[in-house]
Amino acid sequence: MAGKRKLVLDPAWCKGCGICVAFCPRNALELVGEKAHLKDPNECVLCGQCEQRCPDYAVWLEDLEE
Amino acid sequence: MPSELIHKFMRIDHLPHIWCAGCGNGIIMRDVAVALQELIDDPEVNLNRGKVVVVSGIGCSSRAAGYMDFDSIHTTHGRAIAFATGIKIAHPELEVIVLTGDGDCSAIGGNHLIHAARRNIGLTVVTFNNDIYGMTGGQYSPTTPTGDMATTAPYGNIDRPFDIAQLAAGAGATFTARGSAYHTRETTELIRQGIMHKGFSLIDVYSVCPTYYGRKNHKGGAVEMLQWQKEHMIPAARYYAMSEEEKKGKLLVGTLTHTDFPEYTAEYAKLIERAQAKAGK
Numbered sequence: 001m002a003g004k005r006k007l008v009l010d011p012a013w014c015k016g017c018g019i020c021v022a023f024c025p026r027n028a029l030e031l032v033g034e035k036a037h038l039k040d041p042n043e044c045v046l047c048g049q050c051e052q053r054c055p056d057y058a059v060w061l062e063d064l065e066e
Numbered sequence: 067m068p069s070e071l072i073h074k075f076m077r078i079d080h081l082p083h084i085w086c087a088g089c090g091n092g093i094i095m096r097d098v099a100v101a102l103q104e105l106i107d108d109p110e111v112n113l114n115r116g117k118v119v120v121v122s123g124i125g126c127s128s129r130a131a132g133y134m135d136f137d138s139i140h141t142t143h144g145r146a147i148a149f150a151t152g153i154k155i156a157h158p159e160l161e162v163i164v165l166t167g168d169g170d171c172s173a174i175g176g177n178h179l180i181h182a183a184r185r186n187i188g189l190t191v192v193t194f195n196n197d198i199y200g201m202t203g204g205q206y207s208p209t210t211p212t213g214d215m216a217t218t219a220p221y222g223n224i225d226r227p228f229d230i231a232q233l234a235a236g237a238g239a240t241f242t243a244r245g246s247a248y249h250t251r252e253t254t255e256l257i258r259q260g261i262m263h264k265g266f267s268l269i270d271v272y273s274v275c276p277t278y279y280g281r282k283n284h285k286g287g288a289v290e291m292l293q294w295q296k297e298h299m300i301p302a303a304r305y306y307a308m309s310e311e312e313k314k315g316k317l318l319v320g321t322l323t324h325t326d327f328p329e330y331t332a333e334y335a336k337l338i339e340r341a342q343a344k345a346g347k
Contacts, residue, residue: 013068013081017088017276022289051069052250053292055092056082060069 004064005046011035013058020050020059075099077135084129088288090247090273091194095130097250097271098165098192101257111262118161121150123175126201127167127194127273134165144174147182150189158188158331161261168195168209172228176208179230179268183237186265187330192257193230193268196275204278215282231270235323240265242322246272248295249319252302256321264329272299272317 016034028043029036029050036059038044051060072078076099085091105113120138122131123146131138141149150162171179171193182189198216199205206216208228215222231242241263245253253271260267274280274291285291300308302320 008069010068015082015087017288019088019288019292023292052096053093053248055085055089055247055288056087057068057072057076057092057096058082060072062069 005061006064007038007041007044007046007050007059008062009036009038009059011037011058013056015056015058017055019053019055023053024050071096071099071103075102075135076133080133083133085126086200086275086277088274088276088291089126089200090196090275090288090292091127091130093247093250094192094194094245094253094271094273095133095165097245097254098130098163098257099134100250100254101261104254104258105261113161113261117159118163119150119153120163120165121146121153122165123167123170124201125167125170125199126196126275127165128170130165130194144170144176145178146170147175147178147189147191151178151182151187154187154189154331155334158335162189163261164189164191166191166193167200167207168193168197168228168230169199169207172208172230172233179234180237183234183239183266183268185330186238186240186327188264189266190257190260190263191234191266191268192260193270194273195230195270196273196279197227198275198279198282200275200278204282210279214279217278217282229270231268231322234266234268234270238266238327239268239323240325240327241267243267243269244272244299244317244319244322245269246295246299246319247274248292249299249301252319256319259321263324264332265327266330 014035021029026043030039105111118136120136122128124143131140146164150164154162205218206223213222235242243256276288299317305318
């Protein structure tokens with residue numbers, strides 16, 4: 001379906017700074033073992049603020065494959 | 067396997083970058099990529115990425131020219147604007163973008179900055195301004211606030227800091243703006259406008275250096291430093307609606323100056339025409 005997106009996190013690129021966790025407007029992220037992790041997929045509204053502020057490009061939105 | 071944007075505009079084999087955890091530089095470098103993406107996608111601009119050149123000097127910030135997948139040049143300390151001037155003079159059709167830091171741009175390269183601004187040459191300068199020399203170990207820079215600590219100011223810095231955007235404006239830059247690592251959308255838009263502007267553009271983007279500046283000055287980590295930007299740096303629409311009292315201790319995120327003045331390479335082309343006409347060519 002066109003327009004459907006998902007949040008992707010890459011722990012290999014995450015340096016654990018916590019910026020995405022702190023500024024997520026829905027508190028949907030958390031740090032687990034110094035890596036960002038999607039705590040609650042139901043809370044994520046795919047706003048992309050985490051992607052915009054991740055200094056390490058470890059989190060992003062991408063189109064769902066059909 | 068990062069996002070499409072990062073794949074498109076960064077040299078993936080050079081990533082993850084060397085910047086510390088929580089460093090604001092990666093955020094600002096992404097803002098530059100987004101601004102370029104918007105200009106490439108804009109049918110009225112139709113920017114050709116093959117015409118974009120990224121130039122940097124030395125310092126943490128200046129690693130960006132190595133990460134961004136454009137024709138790029140990583141030059142000597144303070145000389146990014148000088149190299150960029152040469153590229154722009156030789157090929158005025160290129161979009162020459164300088165990625166630099168507060169020290170590289172306003173200390174070692176301070177003279178190049180003011181004279182490029184004075185000439186109004188069509189470069190876009192984006193400063194990754196983190197208030198300190200990060201790469202060399204946390205020495206104070208020309209933007210370190212008075213009283214703050216640095217490895218070379220163990221009793222506090224007695225210098226007054228430069229406001230780089232105002233410095234450039236005073237020297238004649240025709241587009242100056244201030245952004246921040248926190249305010250990604252506003253900063254991206256300012257960078258986009260700076261690239262579009264025909265004359266000399268400078269966007270002074272406040273980065274965060276939790277490793278040296280933050281630690282030396284008990285500012286907390288990256289999150290606390292970005293929170294400070296969120297609370298003290300105010301986007302234009304809101305800033306201009308504030309009373310003078312409310313503006314105290316706050317900094318505008320937005321355009322500081324936007325004026326018209328003939329661009330240097332265009333004037334230089336006219337000079338060549340005049341000289342050739344006089345010589346009968």
